[in-house]
Amino acid sequence: MWISGYLAPEFYRGHIAFASDIYSLGVIIMEILTGAKGYFEEENVVKSWMNRLDQAPEGGHTQLEQVRVCTKIGIECMDLDPKKRPVVQHIIDRLDKTARADYSCQTGMSSSLAELQPSLLEEQSEETIGKLVAESLIKDINECPETEDHCQQGQENADQWSLREAQDTEQKVNRPGTSIFGSKSSFLEKLKNLNIFSWKARRNFVRNGGPHLQNVRGLTIFTKTEIKKITKNNSEFLGTGRFGKVYKGILPDNTVVAVKTFITLSDDMRQEFEVIIDMHKELIHKNILKLYGCCLEVDVPTLVFEFAVNGSLQDILHGSKQKLPLDLRIDIAIGSAEGLRYMHSYANQPILHGDVRPDNIFLDDKLAPKFSNFGLSKLYCLEKKRMLQASESRDTRNQLMLLNMGYVDLEFMITGRVTQKSEVYSFGAILLELITRKENVFDENCILVTEYRKLYERGKSGKAMFDKEIATKDDDIFALEEIGKVAIECLKEDSKERPDMTEVMEQLMMIRRNRRDSLRHATRR
Structure with a gap:
């Protein structure tokens, strides 16, 4: 006697092939996995399975993976296109593999999936039962060469689990004796919506x-x-x-x-x-x-x-030979200052970036600067500390220390505490990179902040370190000197003597305004 719930869609069109048996096998696998005939009409499948997965001991992870594998096999077997259903040997190989994984985990402990829900699987695990059914088909299929035309390996295309889709889903299974595909929403569609077997995804989402x-x-x-x-x-x-x-x-x-x-x-x-x-x-x-x-x-x-099409300020300053006119560099400095000022004055509760450096300033298609990665400094600092502790090489440790020293002040190095004024210090270091086009650490162990400060203290000028590409005219050199002065103010050792970011932004805007006025007057002559 034919039972409609086990029949492939093509059966109703008068087409019967070995791929139709694969479809029926998929239905059986799903019954084994869900215990569909043991459910009452109103039982919530999502809640039931979530409870099982939540109660699973640590040792049950292998079994949960088996459930996931068997579910994917069942879905592939029930593909509406017969040609996309997997061949039986492929099914057996996959069940063998997951069964071996279970056996290897059983030493010294009971790890049967039945422990999660005894009424679901009584004496046999789902992969053992599924394997027995599959093997009962293999003899007939191997004897028929035309089988290859009907049974082709399916793709593993089970959808990823989505908590947003699963949260409000109230999936229900039909009464015993009725087709599990008879409801308005097919059982296959229910499985795709549930994806309750992606236990790891659910855990990660919450964590x-x-x-x-x-x-x-x-x-x-x-x-x-x-x-x-x-x-x-x-x-x-x-x-x-x-x-x-x-x-x-x-x-x-x-x-x-x-x-x-x-x-x-x-x-x-x-x-x-x-x-x-x-x-x-x-x-x-x-x-x-x-x-x-x-x-x-x-x-x-x-x-x-x-997406910042031009990458980071670090990339464009030090990773390419792209020409960067002085006016563009001033615009980048002002835009960056605006972003940092906005964070420091946000809603009467300052937000600290925590890692102010060229790596975290990105440039869009118009080369407008945009701060990113702010607030992640605590994560970064933990990682830096781990790297320093893990490094066995003194040279590596020294290099990591040098890379950080150029952007952080003494107060931060002692206390590890980020403040608005410590970020002003970091911004001063960025200004020096803009006017010199030298990296924070250059010529192996030379720290830009230290070298520029020594040069400025000797002659109240940083001209010798200016980027020669932009220091070509008197007006250019004057503007660079003014930016250098702002940087020196930001880099003062006593944090109380440093300006805040609003003052820095205003000073930079004044430099740009004066420069534009000067160039305008020069063109009128």
């Missing part, structure tokens, strides 16, 4: 602050699948930053973005991450790089930022 961040206005929470589509499987690599990799991506509305993945994130850093993302989304300014959203289903959160 990374998902329950709170999903309610942050204007912040998009991307799924892992969406990130893969946005980056085309990380096909366009932009580079490796100080704390992770960056890939180019395109949102569904054709907005170009930069997708940043962190190398690591400890539990302490994770707690800080949630606060940082919440804060970052609140800041809206032309000189702040826009944060579109993040992906929280992965071990280490992924951030989706506005």
